[in-house]
Amino acid sequence: xxxxxxxxxxxxxxxxxxxxxxxxxxxxxxxxxxxxxxxxxxxxxxxxxxxxxxxxxxxxxxxxxxxxxxxxxxxxxxxxxxxxxxxxxxxxxxxxxxxxxxxxxxxxxxxxxxxxxxxxxxxxxxxxx
Amino acid sequence: xxxxxxxxxxxxxxxxxxxxxxxxxxxxxxxxxxxxxxxxxxxxxxxxxxxxxxxxxxxxxxxxxxxxxxxxxxxxxxxxxxxxxxxxxxxxxxxxxxxxxxxxxxxxxxxxxxxxxxxxxxxxxxxxxxxxxxxxxxxxxxxxxxxxxxxxxxxxxxxxxxxxxxxxxxxxxxxxxxxx
Numbered sequence: 566x567x568x569x570x571x572x573x574x575x576x577x578x579x580x581x582x583x584x585x586x587x588x589x590x591x592x593x594x595x596x597x598x599x600x601x602x603x604x605x606x607x608x609x610x611x612x613x614x615x616x617x618x619x620x621x622x623x624x625x626x627x628x629x630x631x632x633x634x635x636x637x638x639x640x641x642x643x644x645x646x647x648x649x650x651x652x653x654x655x656x657x658x659x660x661x662x663x664x665x666x667x668x669x670x671x672x673x674x675x676x677x678x679x680x681x682x683x684x685x686x687x688x689x690x691x692x693x694x
Numbered sequence: 695x696x697x698x699x700x701x702x703x704x705x706x707x708x709x710x711x712x713x714x715x716x717x718x719x720x721x722x723x724x725x726x727x728x729x730x731x732x733x734x735x736x737x738x739x740x741x742x743x744x745x746x747x748x749x750x751x752x753x754x755x756x757x758x759x760x761x762x763x764x765x766x767x768x769x770x771x772x773x774x775x776x777x778x779x780x781x782x783x784x785x786x787x788x789x790x791x792x793x794x795x796x797x798x799x800x801x802x803x804x805x806x807x808x809x810x811x812x813x814x815x816x817x818x819x820x821x822x823x824x825x826x827x828x829x830x831x832x833x834x835x836x837x838x839x840x841x842x843x844x845x846x847x848x849x850x851x852x853x854x855x856x857x858x859x860x861x862x863x864x865x866x867x868x869x870x871x872x873x874x
Contacts, residue, residue, distance in 0.1 A: 584865055587865055591746060592746075678726060678865060685726055689828050
C-alpha cells in the first residue's frame, strides 16, 4: 500500500512539474527579444529535469501507466529539442519553434495526466475488489 | 470513463469557483482533470474565452480550438458552427454555438450516460473540461452545490469527429489576472 501511495505521489509531483513547464513556456512566448531567450534556456533545463523524473519513475508503474509515461518522455524530449532550436533561430523560424515547444509541452502534460488517471483507475479497481 | 464536460453558471464568479472546485476534486484523487478553460457569453451574445496567449497567432488558435470544442459539445452540426465561430471567439466578435443535439449518434455509439447538448445563454459562463472520472457523482454533486449545471459528452465520440483536440484547454488551473 505504501509503495502505491508513494508512486501516486511521485506521479502527482511529475505532473505538477510538467504543468509548471507548460506555464513557463506559455509565459516566455508572451515576451519579446532577449528576455524570451533567457527564459528558453531555463525551459530547456526544466524539461530535462522533468524528463529525468519520468525516466526514474517509469519502472514502478503498471503497464497502462507506463505506456502513457513513455509517450510523455517522447514529448519531453521534443520540448528540449525545439527549445534548443528556438535559441538558435530568429524571425518566423523562431516563432515556429516556440509554438512547437509549447505544443510539445502541452502534449507531455496530457500524457502525464493520462498516466495519473490510469494509475488512479487501477488503484480504484483494486480497492473495489 | 473519459468525458468532456461543460458546467454552466449564471455568472463569472461562480464559474471560477466551479473551476477551482474541479481542480480540488482532482487534488483529492476523485477525478483526473486533463484540461480546463472558462468561456463567457455576454449580454449581446458574444463569446470570450480565457487565455493568456498574447501572441495574435496563438490567441486566434485558442479561439478556433475552443470554438470547435464548444461546437462539438453541441453535436456534429454544432461542430461546423463551432469551428467557424471559433475564429470569431478569438477575434472577440462572437459566434453562435451550442444549437443542436446529437440524438442519432446517442443511440448508436458509446456515450456518456447523461449526454446532453451544450447551450450557453447570454450572460452565462461555462467551465469546459476534459476529465477522467470513475463516477459522475463527485462532479455532479459539487457543481450542483455551486449552482452549476453539468453537461457531458464522451471523449471518444468527440475525438472520432476529429474536429479538434483538447490542446487549447489549460492543463492547470488558469484564472486571468483580471478575475483575482
